[in-house]
Amino acid sequence: MRNKPLLIIVVGILAIGLGIGLGQYFMPEGEPAKPQIGGIFLVPAKPVVDFTLSQQANQPFTLADLKGHWSLLYFGYTFCPDVCPTTLTTLNRAMALLAKQGQDKDVAVWMVSVDPQRDSLEKLKEYTAFFNPKFRGATGERGEIDKLAKEFGVYYQIHKPEPGSDYYLVDHSAAIIVINPQGELQAVLTDTGSADKLASDLLSIKGYFEKARS
Amino acid sequence: MYRMLFLLSLLAFAGGAMAEDYTAGDLVITQVWARPTPPVASAGAAFLTLDNGKGPDDRLLSAQGDVSTTVELHTHHMENGVMEMRKVDDIPVPAGKTVKLQPGGLHVMLIGLKAPLVEGETFPLTLNFEKAGAVTVEVAVHQPPK
Numbered sequence: 001m002r003n004k005p006l007l008i009i010v011v012g013i014l015a016i017g018l019g020i021g022l023g024q025y026f027m028p029e030g031e032p033a034k035p036q037i038g039g040i041f042l043v044p045a046k047p048v049v050d051f052t053l054s055q056q057a058n059q060p061f062t063l064a065d066l067k068g069h070w071s072l073l074y075f076g077y078t079f080c081p082d083v084c085p086t087t088l089t090t091l092n093r094a095m096a097l098l099a100k101q102g103q104d105k106d107v108a109v110w111m112v113s114v115d116p117q118r119d120s121l122e123k124l125k126e127y128t129a130f131f132n133p134k135f136r137g138a139t140g141e142r143g144e145i146d147k148l149a150k151e152f153g154v155y156y157q158i159h160k161p162e163p164g165s166d167y168y169l170v171d172h173s174a175a176i177i178v179i180n181p182q183g184e185l186q187a188v189l190t191d192t193g194s195a196d197k198l199a200s201d202l203l204s205i206k207g208y209f210e211k212a213r214s
Numbered sequence: 215m216y217r218m219l220f221l222l223s224l225l226a227f228a229g230g231a232m233a234e235d236y237t238a239g240d241l242v243i244t245q246v247w248a249r250p251t252p253p254v255a256s257a258g259a260a261f262l263t264l265d266n267g268k269g270p271d272d273r274l275l276s277a278q279g280d281v282s283t284t285v286e287l288h289t290h291h292m293e294n295g296v297m298e299m300r301k302v303d304d305i306p307v308p309a310g311k312t313v314k315l316q317p318g319g320l321h322v323m324l325i326g327l328k329a330p331l332v333e334g335e336t337f338p339l340t341l342n343f344e345k346a347g348a349v350t351v352e353v354a355v356h357q358p359p360k
Binding site: 078079080081082083085086089093123126127129130131155156157162165167169171172173174175190193195 | 249251252253254255256257258259284288290292294295296297298299300301317318321323324325326357358360
C-alpha cells in the first residue's frame with residue numbers, strides 16, 4: 001500500500017501515453033493548427049440550412065449563392081447611422097488589403113437587412129454600392145431573416161418608435177459571418193474594428209481551409 | 215526671408231487641411247466631423263471632441279441643425295456582441311476631462327437627412343451647453359481616420 005501513489009502516477013503516465021497514441025491514430029495527418037482570429041473559428045465548419053431571401057433585381061438569394069466562393073455576411077439596416085457604415089467601410093478597406101495579395105476575387109460581401117420594412121432591395125443596392133460597388137444587399141420575409149439569423153447566432157431587436165415619431169432603432173449583432181466555399185459556417189468575426197486585423201484573420205481562415213483540404 | 219515665407223506657406227497649407235477648432239466659454243471643441251453617407255441613407259452621425267481642461271463641470275444638452283429633420287444625442291454600447299444604440303438626455307463634460315464623441319460610442323445622431331453628406335463639404339451644427347452656452351460649429355464631412 002506504500003506504493004499506491006507511485007502506482008497512480010505510473011497508471012496516469014500510461015493513460016496519457018495511450019491517449020496521445022490514440023489521438024495520433026485517429027487525427028487525420030497534418031491537421032493544420034486552428035487559426036487564432038478575433039472571433040470564433042468552427043472546426044468542423046457548420047452546414048447552413050437552406051433559406052430564401054431576395055437580392056437586387058428581385059432575384060432570389062439562397063444557400064446556392066454562398067457556394068463556390070467565400071462569403072462575408074453582415075446583418076444591419078440602412079437607417080443605421082454609425083456601426084453599419086463603420087463596418088462596411090472597414091470591410092471595404094480589408095478587401096483592398098486582400099486585393100493587394102490577390103486574395104479578394106473569391107470573397108463576396110453581403111449586407112443582410114433585418115429591417116425589410118424600410119429597406120427596399122433598390123435602397124439596399126445603392127447603400128451597399130456606396131461602400132464598394134461589389135458589395136451586395138439582401139433581405140426578405142421576417143421568418144427567413146430570423147431563420148438565417150438564428151443559424152448564425154445573430155441577434156437583433158427592432159424597437160418601437162418613440163411617441164410622436166415614426167423613427168425606430170434596431171439593436172443588432174455587429175459580427176461578420178464567414179461562410180466557406182462549401183456554403184458552411186466557418187467563422188464568426190467579432191473583432192471588426194480594424195481593416196488590418198480583418199484582412200489578416202480572413203487570410204488565416206482561407207489558409208486553414210486550403211491546408212485542411214489538401 | 216524666402217525661407218520664412220516658405221515655412222509660413224507650409225503652415226497655412228497644413229492649417230487648411232485640418233478641421234477647425236472652436237471654443238465655447240471654457241470648452242475647446244475639436245475634430246468635428248461626419249462620415250459621408252450613401253444617397254439613400256436617411257440617417258447620419260456627427261462626431262467631435264470636447265475638451266474641458268479649464269472650466270467647471272458642463273453638459274452638452276442638445277444639438278440643432280438644418281441638415282436633418284431631427285438631431286439627437288445618442289450613445290452606443292456593446293452588450294454581448296450586440297450593438298445597442300440609445301438616445302441620451304445629455305452628455306456630461308466633467309471639469310478637467312476630455313469627452314470624445316466617436317464611432318461606436320457617443321455621437322450626434324442626424325435623423326432624416328435632407329441631403330446626403332458629401333465628402334469634402336461642411337454643414338453647420340449648433341451645440342447647446344448648460345454653462346458654456348451655444349456655439350455653432352462647421353462639421354467637416356470626410357472618411358473616418360484609418
